[in-house]
Amino acid sequence: MRSASALVNSYTYLRTASNTVYQNYDQPLGSVLGPDADMFRATGEIWLSGANRLSAGLGYWRQGAQRISDRPSQSPNFHAGEPYPSTTEARPGVQRALLAEVAFHHLSAGLPLTLRVETARIENPANVPALASMYLRAQFFGTYAFRYP
DSSP states (O other): OOOHHHHSOTTTTOOSSGGGSSEETTEESSOTTOTTEEEEEEEEEEEOSSSEEEEEEEEEEEEOSOOTTOSSOOOSTTOTTOOSSOOOSSSOSOEEEEEEEEEEEEOOSSOOEEEEEEEEEEESGGGSOOOOEEEEEEEEEEOOOOOOO
16 A cells, blocks of 8 residues: 555656646646645634634645746656655755634624634745744625615
8 A cells, every 4th residue: 555645746746848737827736735735724613602603723834845837847757755845955945834723703694794813933934944934914804795676
C-alpha cells in the first residue's frame, strides 16, 4: 500500500511544457492550493439561541517553492525523495501559517449580520527566511432583502 505522500508531491501539477500543465487560466485542476501546498482545517459551531450562532476554526497551512504560474515549469521527473514541501535557492524557506477564526452570526429574517475575526501567524513569508508576521482581519457585514413589487 502506498502512502499519501508518495501519491502527491511538490510536482503533482507541473509539467515541462506549458501546454501540458494541469491548469485552466493559471488555476490548478486539482487542489485549489496548487502544487507544493497543503492545509489542515478544523471548524465547529454552536447555536447560542434560535437566531444566534457562534463558529470557530483552527488551521495549519504550508506552501513550498513550486508555483503553477512559473514558466518554464519544472519537470516532475528526477525529483524522487525530495522533501515536501520543497525549497529552492530563490525560495529557501517553507512558508507556514497558523490560522484561527471566530465568527458570530445573527441570522434574523430581515437583516442577517455576521462579525468575523481571522488571524494568521505566517513564518517565512514569500518563502524567504524571516521573522514571523501576524495578520488580523475583522469583517462586519449584513444583507438586506426586499421584494419589489
